Amino acid sequence: MRCLYRRLGAFLLLFFMASASAYSDVTVRQITYAGWQNAYQLSNGDVELVFVPQIGRIMRYGPVGGPNMLWNNPTMLGKTASLEAAAKEWPNFGGDKLWPAPQSVWNWPPDPYLDSAPQTVRVLPNHHLLAIGQASPQSGIRFEREIALAPKGDEVTLINTMINTSSKPVKWAIWEIFQANDPLRVYLPTNISGHFAEGYLKMSDTLPSIDRIHGQLVLSRSHTTSYKVGSDAPDILIRALVSGYTVSLTAKPLKGTYPDNGCTMEVYSNPDAAPYMEMELLAPIVQLRPGEQTRFVTQWHLGPPQGP
Structure with missing residues (x-):
């Protein structure tokens, strides 16, 4: 029995050492980025x-020392933008962020509490970041x-x-917006058996x-007009071709509308003169009672240039 305990103890020690080693491969530090102090890298x-x-x-994702996607x-x-200023005119900083969908419910500009208000950051023991947004009195949620x-x-x-975060039910979907840096092309899958006649x-x-x-669909940025497809x-x-790399956004499909x-x-x-294309991922619309929450997991990958 003692031998079994010793083996179990040795196994757990090796497991935790391996886990700690994996975490240590990711460094977290605070830097000044593009004029913003105390950014997290x-x-x-x-x-x-x-x-x-x-x-x-x-605001940045790319190879170390390489271009920003x-x-x-x-x-x-x-x-930065105050809540009052952002409520009148959208401060388009770029980067990647979350909004509530559908946009038809709130129209424009985006909710300033959710779009551009300061957030609190915690560095977790596994070297992940936890970014905690502000509660919006307009939308009744926080991210x-x-x-x-x-x-x-x-x-x-x-x-x-x-x-x-409100005192009544709310009905929204999580919507991630990745503003790709002047991509050469963006590839969007179609669905000929779906809701739309042309896929x-x-x-x-x-x-x-x-x-x-x-x-x-093989999409290129128009220099003169904006457009959107879904x-x-x-x-x-x-997928997008950006500065000689392929950046990909993925998620697992979920049940719902x-x-x-x-x-x-x-x-x-x-x-x-704002040369970007947005790659946007959406989750199903959910109704949340006060205090309830929902999650939407997305992933990014970076690789060599790829075609369709």
């Missing part, structure tokens, strides 16, 4: 990620994001949580010429 030696608490966004608005670097960088490689996992949803009155290859494809995967007539993914293209 995660790095595993392969890729790095930067979260800026003052504006509640991930996320667009940063050069006119907004180091700046939390657990941000995890894999010990090796390029994978980022985001556990996105929406919590009802995708035209969300703008006019669209540029769009190619379809191997069941995917898809209800069950395989949730959007999705926003915008069933869209699981959407792509928005912005014209010059």
Whole structure:
């Protein structure tokens, strides 16, 4: 029996040593990023990620020492926005963030408490970040994001949580918006057996010429006009070619009713002089009673250039 206990003890020691070693492969430090002090940088030696608490966004994702996959608005670097100013005019910082969907319920501009208000950050023992957003009296919710960088490689996992902070039921979906930095192309899967006759949803009155290859839309940014398309494809995967890399956003499909007539993914293209395209992932709409919460897990990957 003593021998069994000794073996069990040795196994647990090795397990915890291995776990600690994996965590130690990811470094977390506070830096000044693009004029924002006390930003949080995660790095595993392969890729790095930067979260800026003052504006509640991930503002960098890319190879260490390499290009940023996320667009940063050069006119907004180091700046913040008050709740009053953001309620009148959207402060487009760039980066990656969460909004509630559908947009048709709140229209424009976005809820400033959720979009650009300062957030609190905790560094967890496993070297993940927990970003805690502010409760919105307008939408009745707040967001939390657990941000995890894999010990090796390029994978980022985001556990996105929406919590009802109001005194009555609310009905929203979690909506992640990744503003890709002037991509050469974006690939959006279509679904010929879904809700939309052409396999995708035209969300703008006019669209540029769009190619379809191997069941995917091949989207390019228009320099002169904005446009948006959506898809209800069950395989949730959007890819963009940015600065010689392929950045991918993925999620597992969930049961329920999705926003915008069933869209699981959407792509928005912005014209010059703000050269970005949004890769957007959506969760189903849920009704939450006071204090209830729902989660939507998304992942990012970075690799060499890939076609359809």
